Amino acid sequence: xxxxxxxxxxxxxxxxxxYGIRLLEVLNEDxxxxxxxxxxxxxxxxxxxxxxxxxxxxxxxEDSQLDAPVSSxxxxxxxxxxxxxxxxxxxxxxxxxxxxxxxxxASIALKERRNLILVPRETPLSxxxxxxxxxxxxxxxxxxxxMPGFYSRPSTIDHMxxxxxxxxxxxxxxxxxxxxxxxxxxxxxxxx
Numbered sequence: 001x002x003x004x005x006x007x008x009x010x011x012x013x014x015x016x017x018x019y020g021i022r023l024l025e026v027l028n029e030d031x032x033x034x035x036x037x038x039x040x041x042x043x044x045x046x047x048x049x050x051x052x053x054x055x056x057x058x059x060x061x062e063d064s065q066l067d068a069p070v071s072s073x074x075x076x077x078x079x080x081x082x083x084x085x086x087x088x089x090x091x092x093x094x095x096x097x098x099x100x101x102x103x104x105x106a107s108i109a110l111k112e113r114r115n116l117i118l119v120p121r122e123t124p125l126s127x128x129x130x131x132x133x134x135x136x137x138x139x140x141x142x143x144x145x146x147m148p149g150f151y152s153r154p155s156t157i158d159h160m161x162x163x164x165x166x167x168x169x170x171x172x173x174x175x176x177x178x179x180x181x182x183x184x185x186x187x188x189x190x191x192x
Contacts, residue, residue: 005078006030007172008070008109009058010102013038014084016121016146017046018157022165023083024057026176031058032070032077034101036089039063063100071101073108079115079172080105084146087122087129093141094132110139117171119164121146142171152180 007029011020013036021043024031035043043049061068069075082089082102089102098104109116118141122129133143144167148160159179166178 004030008032008080010082011035011039012086012089014086014121016084017042020083033058033060036063071104080109081117083119084121085118094135117142
């Protein structure tokens with residue numbers, strides 16, 4: 001019998017809330033969800049998703065709930081994904097600032113050497129952003145910018161979203177069929 005992994009998903013105030021929503025739809029694990037205040041606003045602005053529906057599928061905590069069980073290193077979890085991850089949240093994590101539940105859980109992931117995946121969705125990137133990403137990468141954080149590939153010839157926004165969500169699942173070593181893996185013969189007939 002497969003044991004479900006406990007995964008924390010944080011959704012912050014960067015455009016691209018659909019990435020987090022889609023990840024929640026496909027994860028078949030024990031999920032803890034935390035959404036920042038600005039993340040909630042973007043879910044409402046960018047998607048047709050209703051938060052009460054999300055809250056029924058997962059264990060939900062407010063970003064201000066610093067006394068939530070997941071705010072302690074003694075509460076085990078397999079991985080944390082912040083998707084989308086605002087550059088503000090990314091910067092706080094890089095500097096060790098844990099003033100919200102999302103940044104506190106990320107701090108725990110770092111100190112306990114647990115899997116931490118950040119999906120920044122910002123462009124262009126400043127040198128400060130890049131330096132913070134380098135700092136996090138040196139700590140073992142997976143930085144997975146929301147940059148969809150086009151070798152599978154996506155024809156819809158959903159296909160591009162599934163590519164990124166599939167890449168997140170790849171990092172979690174969770175099997176999926178969200179996008180067609182690249183192979184040299186995939187488009188051999190193409191003149192381009």
